[in-house]
Amino acid sequence: MNKIAAVLLVFFLFGSCRSSKVDFENGTSRSSKKPINVIFVIGDGMGLTQVTAGMLNNFNKIELEKCTTIGLIKTHAADDLITDSAAGATAFATGKKTYLGAIGVNSDTLSVKNIFDKAKKKDMGTGVVVTSEITHATPAAFFAHEDYRLNYENIAQDFLSSDMDIAIGGGLKYFRDRRDKKNLLPKLEKKGYLIRNWQTEFHKLQVPQDQKLIYFTALDQPKRRSKGRVYLPKATEFAMNFLQERSKSGFMLMVEGSQIDWGGHANNGQYVIDEMLDFNETLKKIFDFAEKDGHTLVVVTADHETGGLAIKRGSELHNLNLKFSSGGHTGTMIPVFAYGPGAEYFGGIYDNTEIFNKIQQALGWKKNKDQ
Ligand code: MG
Ligand code: ZN
Numbered sequence: 001m002n003k004i005a006a007v008l009l010v011f012f013l014f015g016s017c018r019s020s021k022v023d024f025e026n027g028t029s030r031s032s033k034k035p036i037n038v039i040f041v042i043g044d045g046m047g048l049t050q051v052t053a054g055m056l057n058n059f060n061k062i063e064l065e066k067c068t069t070i071g072l073i074k075t076h077a078a079d080d081l082i083t084d085s086a087a088g089a090t091a092f093a094t095g096k097k098t099y100l101g102a103i104g105v106n107s108d109t110l111s112v113k114n115i116f117d118k119a120k121k122k123d124m125g126t127g128v129v130v131t132s133e134i135t136h137a138t139p140a141a142f143f144a145h146e147d148y149r150l151n152y153e154n155i156a157q158d159f160l161s162s163d164m165d166i167a168i169g170g171g172l173k174y175f176r177d178r179r180d181k182k183n184l185l186p187k188l189e190k191k192g193y194l195i196r197n198w199q200t201e202f203h204k205l206q207v208p209q210d211q212k213l214i215y216f217t218a219l220d221q222p223k224r225r226s227k228g229r230v231y232l233p234k235a236t237e238f239a240m241n242f243l244q245e246r247s248k249s250g251f252m253l254m255v256e257g258s259q260i261d262w263g264g265h266a267n268n269g270q271y272v273i274d275e276m277l278d279f280n281e282t283l284k285k286i287f288d289f290a291e292k293d294g295h296t297l298v299v300v301t302a303d304h305e306t307g308g309l310a311i312k313r314g315s316e317l318h319n320l321n322l323k324f325s326s327g328g329h330t331g332t333m334i335p336v337f338a339y340g341p342g343a344e345y346f347g348g349i350y351d352n353t354e355i356f357n358k359i360q361q362a363l364g365w366k367k368n369k370d371q
Helices: 003-020 050-056 084-095 115-121 153-161 186-191 231-246 260-265 269-291 352-364
Strands: 037-043 067-073 125-132 167-172 193-197 212-216 251-257 296-301 334-339 348-351
Touching: 003 334, 037 084, 037 231, 037 269, 037 352, 050 153, 050 269, 084 115, 084 352, 115 125, 115 251, 115 352, 167 231, 186 193, 231 251, 231 269, 251 269, 260 269, 269 296, 296 352, 348 352
Parallel strands: 037 251, 037 296, 067 348, 125 167, 125 251, 167 212, 193 212
Antiparallel strands: 067 334, 296 334
């Protein structure tokens, strides 16, 4: 009996070793505490009430319940208690508080190195998947350096020097049909990008291993979910696999549910709910990937809340009595949800700029004071 037990034990141990996710192929055995990939997910304008409204419209369940660590961020900008998406995303991407409208620049309008530049130095793949234009403030802060968020053509031009591996979102016109008559697409192709648009389904995309991809989902702004836009979950899944296949040193992907904010600005409760459900479907894809992979840190947060949303008395599941108190952004603290190796860094109450530092701490990168 003892002998059989011993054999079973050896088999069990051997079996569990084989199934562990240590990265033997790359010749490195990483600590299970450090992530290899980071997926940073932003629900633009997604405060706790938006999260709750999505949950209550999904049978009181939300994918974020998988997260093991919850924190809160202080979102104020350098020049205003109420931030915008440009200053908010710049805080995440560069670790600097800056002024409203700033894209990847500090309060003196000087360029600041962003976390994607740092990831590239470590040979990681990088990408963005958004439901706004690629040139819109949130994704722009991860590759551009402009003193004003509405300089979309300049932001598109900045993309050329970003070396990002994959970008999915709207805004083709800022690359092709520009007021300055420059067409950036041939330049992108020269830089190794395959350029595709909404006419090609994701499952039909054939991207050679040595090519990068820019995929446009719209000429300008992508539609809202309720008007037929369904790509975010699929595109996110595509991008995760695309980066995983190509990046031997891991990847950093930013995914944005851009239009939760737009529903808030419009004071349209159903718009917010539809976008939250789309965001939740996307989170399911992300957590499925991260769970299977075992080396992926997922951090979900927002730049700010939009609309001053409240869920009022008289609400029922799937039939909420929503009330907005503002047509703009508000100054409430924003939740941070983290899952996977390194998630433990994201508990507590801290500034939005700390996200930039915490991602690097989780990855085990050395933190320089002058960053
Ligand atoms: Mg945004
Ligand atoms: Zn907004």
